[in-house]
């Protein structure tokens with residue numbers, strides 16, 4: 160009896176390996192997405208159109224990663240009919256993959272705006288938007304950390320600190336909007352470029368929101384709690 | 388998870404893991420229930436409430452005492468000479484182990500369906516009419532038989548061969564005939580010990596559907612090794628586990644949401660996810 164308890168069945172071991180693989184796929188996907196946001200904003204700041212184009216091309220691999228993760232999850236649900244922590248882990252992985260995919264779209268969106276703006280002279284030196292971007296990417300990293308921990312108290316702690324960052328991103332976003340608006344008011348010729356930058360800032364703000372969604376999924380995974 | 392910690396495995400479930408119903412009068416309530424076979428204790432100190440008209444599944448690794456507990460609910464353990472039952476089981480306000488209680492009457496009011504279909508070697512009709520006849524319910528016996536077979540969702544399949552032996556039909560049909568036999572005396576509770584484990588998927592589905600339909604008027608306690616089945620058909624799940632000294636205890640009892648979604652006891656998590664048992 161004692162021996163039997165200690166031997167975890169082969170099927171269970173394989174299941175654990177598959178879950179580990181799923182987690183690795185998510186970590187990889189998240190790395191792609193972080194890089195995409197960073198590259199999109201750096202390209203915008205440096206007016207590096209080739210780099211913007213690369214961000215757009217590379218979004219395909221983010222989409223593919225999501226499809227692969229989705230397939231893995233469907234396969235695991237079908238094969239294992241998972242219960243309890245296993246079920247929560249697979250469901251949360253599906254949800255996180257879709258959040259990451261959307262973040263990838265924001266990076267692509269920023270890259271497209273950069274290309275549309277093309278070689279127009281810069282409206283102003285970009286400081287606050289890249290700062291928002293750094294904060295959002297950092298939030299994304301920690302949200303994933305919360306997810307990987309699968310631990311209720313880690314998730315709770317990270318959630319508290321991420322909420323503060325999310326507020327900081329929102330504040331910065333408000334400041335960016337006010338600054339751009341002032342530029343438009345001072346010279347209506349600025350309107351087009353200011354609008355583009357407004358979109359960029361909006362995309363970055365959404366990245367932070369999605370990071371918060373990922374923490375929400377991490378909380379579900381760790382505690383089974385859904386919603387607030 | 389300290390799964391190899393024998394102390395942990397021997398512990399009874401903590402109070403917060405065991406659901407109680409303040410607002411509902413339980414139809415069955417076991418208190419301090421222990422069963423020994425000879426000198427060997429099989430289950431110890433089980434306390435559980437079964438709310439009326441609910442489906443409760445009893446799960447846990449093989450040998451943890453599920454069948455033993457189930458048999459306590461209608462004094463089936465009386466039929467095992469080495470078995471000693473201590474504690475009480477309250478059913479509709481009375482302790483079924485009180486000296487004045489007639490176990491046969493209890494077994495009609497709390498019917499039982501076993502893992503292997505066990506029709507009597509008699510006609511299908513006689514199988515179902517058996518209980519009502521013993522109870523002197525001989526009026527309208529045809530109607531009782533038909534109604535019971537209908538409730539057991541097997542009427543259409545056997546209505547043209549009621550005179551054939553109960554053993555001459557398929558396993559899934561035999562099982563539903565046994566359920567009809569239990570239902571024929573209008574029991575308040577039906578205990579089922581892995582009723583579908585020997586059946587094909589279609590028959591299993593028929594039994595599961597039947598359980599859900601019955602649960603509006605009958606309380607059902609079902610032992611199953613199939614977690615998916617338990618989540619599909621039951622309202623509550625009770626988890627039993629035997630520790631190192633091999634004595635079964637109730638370790639967790641809650642809604643399906645709790646037991647299969649987010650168990651409180653690490654041993655439940657390990658069991659429902661296939662890490663032990």
Ligand SMILES: Nc1ncnc2c1ncn2[C@@H]1O[C@H](COP(=O)(O)OP(=O)(O)OP(=O)(O)O)[C@@H](O)[C@H]1O
Nearest residue numbers: 424429447448449450451452453454455456467469
């Ligand atoms: N008639 C009996 N005589 C002696 N010991 C018994 C008897 N029936 C059961 N036991 C013992 O009591 C313990 C609990 O058995 P029980 O049949 O209740 O377990 P179970 O949870 O129903 O297992 P399974 O899932 O395999 O049906 C086991 O150790 C078993 O060997």
Ligand SMILES: [Mg+2]
Nearest residue numbers: 453454455580
């Ligand atoms: Mg059994």
